[in-house]
Amino acid sequence: MxxxxxxxxxxxxxxxxxxxxxxxxxxxxxxxxxxxxxxxxxxxxxxxxxxxxxxxxxxxxxxxxxxxxxxxxxxxxxxxxxxxxxxxxxxxxGLPKVGHLHPITITERQLNEVFRKLGFSIYSSPEIVTNEYNFLRLNVPQNHPAMDMQDTIYIKQPQCLLRTQTSTIESYLLQQQSKNLPIRAAFPGCVYRNEKVNRSNHFVFHQYQAVVVDKGVTMKDLIGTMDLMFKTLYGPSVVVRYRCKYYPEVEPGVGPDMQCFNCKGKGCVLCKYAGWIEMGGSGMIHPKVLQMAGIDPKIYSGFAFGMGLDRWTMAENYITDIRTLMGGNLAYKPNEL
Incomplete structure (x- = not known):
């Protein structure tokens, strides 16, 4: 070879x-x-x-x-x-990581679960609404400051705007369900206001609204429902106070404040050194609002409340700046904010 x-x-x-x-x-x-x-x-x-x-x-x-x-x-x-x-x-x-829900979505679903157990139905509605349903049907006077351009974001179509509150859904719902009472409904969603963006405020934020209309509904039912909601999310030791407030769509009106989670009531930048964080507004539905929806206020009464979902989420996750929730950083986990 x-x-x-x-x-x-x-x-x-x-x-x-x-x-x-x-x-x-x-x-x-x-x-x-x-x-x-x-x-x-x-x-x-x-x-x-x-x-x-x-x-x-x-x-x-x-x-x-x-x-x-x-x-x-x-x-x-x-x-x-x-x-x-x-x-x-x-x-x-690194290896690809499994994604997670946005913290606001988690809080929203927690609240949905609370209210479903109480017999509430969950609704949603368009974010572009008319001036009538956003203001007038909620007993807001035609010349109210909230209707000014500096507070409300209007669009080119006449009398249309980006809703400033989830109470707008309440306006539609009361009218649609006026012949099908009682009503127990909750509706989360985005709202828009011409706000200056800072640690506590944003021009787009989230609210959670609930409304009950039935015979014999009282303020005691409202406070009891909100107490249950706060304790379910934050535990039995949560400290909440209720103050008399004015809102056009309710009478009387009350504002629930939660003791600041950041300073425990001592005062800090987040709570503007008040020791308390305003969580939303509530009250007994104004008779005029019921009348405009075709509901007799002599027979039926109801309560409504709207809460800032962003502030709920911040309190639950110890977030001190609302801009964190609206930023583009997707790397965080809800319990590490």
């Missing part, structure tokens, strides 16, 4: 080996116990010049060993670089 041809052929094979595994297969094929070189050694006795043939065969074996060894060292270095590169990629970028 032509030893020079064997050397040339296997030298080419060795150089073409792209990794350690392929190189090892060539080594076994050539130098293994049952490899080509050992088979050639068995043919020495039948060679025309056994001594010279044996010397040439030993020389070929050593040369091929050296070629394989050199190639192996280079291949190991390449494999090592590839492996290090893989490790760097993993260390730099």
């Amino acid at each position: 032509d030893l020079n041809k064997i050397k040339t052929d296997y030298n080419e094979k060795i150089n073409k080996a792209k990794n350690s595994a392929k190189l090892e297969l060539i080594r076994i094929e050539l130098l293994g116990r049952n490899g080509l070189i050992n088979k050639l050694f068995t043919e020495i006795k039948t060679a025309p010049n056994p001594k010279e043939y044996g010397q040439q065969l030993n020389l070929l074996k050593n040369e091929l060993k050296n070629i394989i060894k050199e190639k192996s060292n280079n291949t190991i270095n390449v494999d090592s670089k590839i492996e290090n590169c893989k490790l760097k990629i993993v260390n730099s970028f």
Whole structure:
């Protein structure tokens, strides 16, 4: 057998080996116990010049060993670089993580669960509404400051605007369900106001509204419902106070305040050094609002309240800046804010 041809052929094979595994297969094929070189050694006795043939065969074996060894060292270095590169990629970028719900969505669903257990239905409605349903049907006077351009975001279509409160849904619902009483409904959603953005305020935020209309509904029912809601979300030790407030759509009106979670009532930037955070507005539905919806206020009464979902979420997750909820940082987890 032509030893020079064997050397040339296997030298080419060795150089073409792209990794350690392929190189090892060539080594076994050539130098293994049952490899080509050992088979050639068995043919020495039948060679025309056994001594010279044996010397040439030993020389070929050593040369091929050296070629394989050199190639192996280079291949190991390449494999090592590839492996290090893989490790760097993993260390730099990490494995894909499972996403999570936005904290506001989590709070909204928690509230939905509370009210479903109390027999409430959950509703939604368009965010572009008319002036009539956003203001007039809620007993807001035509010349009320809230209707000014500096407070409300109007669109080009006449008498249309981005809703400033989820009470708008209440206006639609009372009219639609006026012949199908009683009503127990809750409705979360986005609202828009021409607000200056800071730690506590944003031009787009979220509210959670609830309304009950039935015979014999009293202020005691309103306070009891809100107490249950606060304690369900924040535990029995939560501190809440109720103050008399004025809202056009209710009479009387009350405002629930929760003790500031950041300073525990001592006063800080978040609560504007008051020790309390205003959580929303509530009260007994004004008789005029019921009348405009076609409901007789002499027979039926009701309560309504609207809460800032953003502030609920901030309190639950110890967030001190509302802009965190509206920012583009998606890397946080709700319990790590």
